[in-house]
Amino acid sequence: xxxxxxxxxLVGAGPGDPGLLTIRGKECLEHADVVIxxxxxxxxxxxxxxxxxxxxAGKATDKHMLLQDEINRVMREQASQGKxxxxxxxxDPFVFGRGxxxxxxxxxAGIAFEIVPGITAGxxxxxxxxxxxTHRGLATCYTLITxxxxxxxxxxxxxxxxxxxxxxxVFYMGVRNLPRIAAQLVALGRPDTTPAxxxxxxxxxxxxxxxxxxxxxxxxxxxxxxxxxxIIVVGEVVSLHDxxxxxxSRPLFGKRIVVTRxxxxxxxxxxxxxxxxxxxxxxxxxxxxxxxxxxxxxPVNTYxxxxxxxxxxxxxxxxxxxxxxxxxxxxxGVRLCVIGSATSEAVRRRFLRVxxxxxKYVAEYLMAALLAQEPDLAGKRFLLPRADIARSFxxxxxxxxxxxxxxxxxxxxxxxxTPDSLAERLATYRPDLVTFTSSSTARNFYEMLGAExxxxxxxxxxFGAIGxxxxxxxxxxxMPVTIEPDTHDIPNFVRAIVDGLGREATxxxx
Ligand code: SAH
Numbered sequence: 001x002x003x004x005x006x007x008x009x010l011v012g013a014g015p016g017d018p019g020l021l022t023i024r025g026k027e028c029l030e031h032a033d034v035v036i037x038x039x040x041x042x043x044x045x046x047x048x049x050x051x052x053x054x055x056x057a058g059k060a061t062d063k064h065m066l067l068q069d070e071i072n073r074v075m076r077e078q079a080s081q082g083k084x085x086x087x088x089x090x091x092d093p094f095v096f097g098r099g100x101x102x103x104x105x106x107x108x109a110g111i112a113f114e115i116v117p118g119i120t121a122g123x124x125x126x127x128x129x130x131x132x133x134t135h136r137g138l139a140t141c142y143t144l145i146t147x148x149x150x151x152x153x154x155x156x157x158x159x160x161x162x163x164x165x166x167x168x169x170v171f172y173m174g175v176r177n178l179p180r181i182a183a184q185l186v187a188l189g190r191p192d193t194t195p196a197x198x199x200x201x202x203x204x205x206x207x208x209x210x211x212x213x214x215x216x217x218x219x220x221x222x223x224x225x226x227x228x229x230x231i232i233v234v235g236e237v238v239s240l241h242d243x244x245x246x247x248x249s250r251p252l253f254g255k256r257i258v259v260t261r262x263x264x265x266x267x268x269x270x271x272x273x274x275x276x277x278x279x280x281x282x283x284x285x286x287x288x289x290x291x292x293x294x295x296x297x298x299p300v301n302t303y304x305x306x307x308x309x310x311x312x313x314x315x316x317x318x319x320x321x322x323x324x325x326x327x328x329x330x331x332x333g334v335r336l337c338v339i340g341s342a343t344s345e346a347v348r349r350r351f352l353r354v355x356x357x358x359x360k361y362v363a364e365y366l367m368a369a370l371l372a373q374e375p376d377l378a379g380k381r382f383l384l385p386r387a388d389i390a391r392s393f394x395x396x397x398x399x400x401x402x403x404x405x406x407x408x409x410x411x412x413x414x415x416x417x418t419p420d421s422l423a424e425r426l427a428t429y430r431p432d433l434v435t436f437t438s439s440s441t442a443r444n445f446y447e448m449l450g451a452e453x454x455x456x457x458x459x460x461x462x463f464g465a466i467g468x469x470x471x472x473x474x475x476x477x478x479m480p481v482t483i484e485p486d487t488h489d490i491p492n493f494v495r496a497i498v499d500g501l502g503r504e505a506t507x508x509x510x
Contacts, residue, residue: 006033006079008106009086010093012118013041017128017203020119021045028116033083036074040090040121040229042204049086068098072105079111090229092120096146096172120144122170125202125231129209130244133168138236141167147174147232153184161188168235175228179218185234186214195238200230203247205254205279211241250277251502258426258434258461260441262286262413264311268342269437272494276502283426285444287416288312294320295408301330303383303406305374307394309339313385314346316410328352337370367397378402385410415444427453430460433483433501435493437466439473446477454479462501466493 009028014020029035029048037046038057046054057071071087078085093099093115106113122144126133133142143163146152155161164185174181178198186192192215200208212220214234221230247253255278259270263284270280300306300321308314321330328350335355338344344354358369374380382398382405395405427449434457436442442465446454464483465471471481483500485492 005111006081006083006085007112007114008075008079009084009114009116010099010102011086011088011116012092012120013037013045013088013090014119015091015121015124015203016040016042016201017124018042018044020124020203022116022118025116025118028086028114029088031084032086034078035086035088036071036078037088038090041088045088052086068101072102075102075106076109076111079106089118090121091124092118095120095122095144121202121229121231122172125199125207126170126197126233126237128203128207128247129197129199129233130241130246131197131199131233131237132240132244133170133233133237135237135240138239139167143167143169145169145171145174147171147177147181150174150177150180150184153181153188164188165190168233168237171232171234173228174232175221175226175230178221178232181232182214182218190214190234194234195236196232196234197238197241198226198230198232200226200228202231205277207248209241209245209248211238247277250275251498253277254279255433255501256281256429256431257497257501258283258429258431260285260435260445261437262288264288265342265437268490269435269494272490273497276494276498281426281429281431283418283422283445283448284416285441285448286413286438289412289414290316291409291412297383297406297408299324299330300326300334300383301332302381303334304380305335305337306331306383306385307337307339308343308347309384309386309394311342311346312387313410314338314343314350317385318350335373337366339366366394367401371401379404382406384408387411387413413440415447418448423449423453427456431457432460433462433464433497434479435464435466435497436470436474436479436481437490437493439470442470442474442477442479446479451478464493464497464500466490 011025011028026048029045032049032052034053034055035046035049036055036057055074058067075085075087087102089097089099091097103113103115123133134140153164165188171181182196192213194214196214196217197209197211198217198221208224208226210220210224210226252273257273257278258281260283261269263282270282273280306317308317321327331352336347336352337356338347338354339358344357347354356369356373358366377398380403382403384395384405384407386407387410395407398405462483463474463479463481465474465481466485467488471484474481483496485496
């Protein structure tokens, strides 16, 4: 092998859910110069390789053979230029994925390669449909079969026939041939009462499952309009689906929800909604930027307290200190008051302890907690780095108690420069719900989408707001809010969304 040559990693992307990529697969993507991906690999995984060149290898069409030659050529060429090439393939690269052929091409050309297995759709699809592919007492063996060539099943081969009569059978690429596959299994002697299922887009929010028996599964799949990609599962294990179906039965399964928070703040809400099964579309309506003219403040060690109300404020403080040649040691003796657990975490990551963290960001709580530690605020020096649109009750309260308060704008919130194509994609996404977590998210959303697109959204979407002020802003812009929690925080907002949108709510409303 020539060391100046590059190398190819044949990486399994997993079946669809981006969380099912392996850690090794993620590492390979992070170090790739080029990623050649096919249509079954989730495009979200390309985010792990933001600076790499992304080459789409296309769909499996009738011109597959030609396409495959082309893929092989690109792989060889890129590697010969000394690049690190990731060939990202849906599921596992060696399970019906032509990964073996691609590895042979590389071996033949003397190009170094590694194989990174992935979770194959034939295991993950059934798992997400609540079907274990083996189960004590129900199936002791499990067979992966291509359903592409139905004639291959119409065989005199005794060994294959014996295999088809046992345990769990999983067919890949079999949607079109499902009627023939089911009939042939019955003809071979598998009872027509054998449970069977078909799982479309397994592990993805688009997942759908049709269940029946060999006698009627083809009809059920047809009625449910099941389309490729789908996995067919045949065997007694399918009977466990009714009890074990966990993915499709989550309360927000398949609901399309738009999250408009700034990306840096959205993760909590997004994670909660996804865990409940929602298909989340992130459309950040707020971007954080440094102030245009940073205001000066005194050396940090001249303050008695620094009050940090957001992660952004923490970051800004340290950046400014760094620019002045200061570091954490200059904070010796300065007490830190933080608002919110994420802010506290950001402070602790810098190996600093938090002196005060009031339970709620409400004037009375904060002042009471502060006064408990610092009964006499007269002449005490406070530094408050905050957003340009921050509420002003805190400096006012502190000043009332005689404190000397310095406020500096730590960051500005602006309308992000989002490509119009994303706004258009959102308008055609047919969401069930658009969520607003502050008045600015509602205002900016309106500005970014425009009245015409919002009118289109309203055909399918409800609107949700975290609290009454936000709801009022959204309402005044023609986006009437019908989902709003009693207590204005993320966990309660999520609960209100489940109540207003969840399966039971939808069914009751029918
Ligand atoms: N290497 C892939 C399989 C590629 S063959 C793997 O290991 O999963 C393509 C076939 O895989 C499709 O026709 C379909 O049968 C199956 N498949 C791939 N992804 C799927 C998914 N998310 N849900 C259901 N079936 C899927």
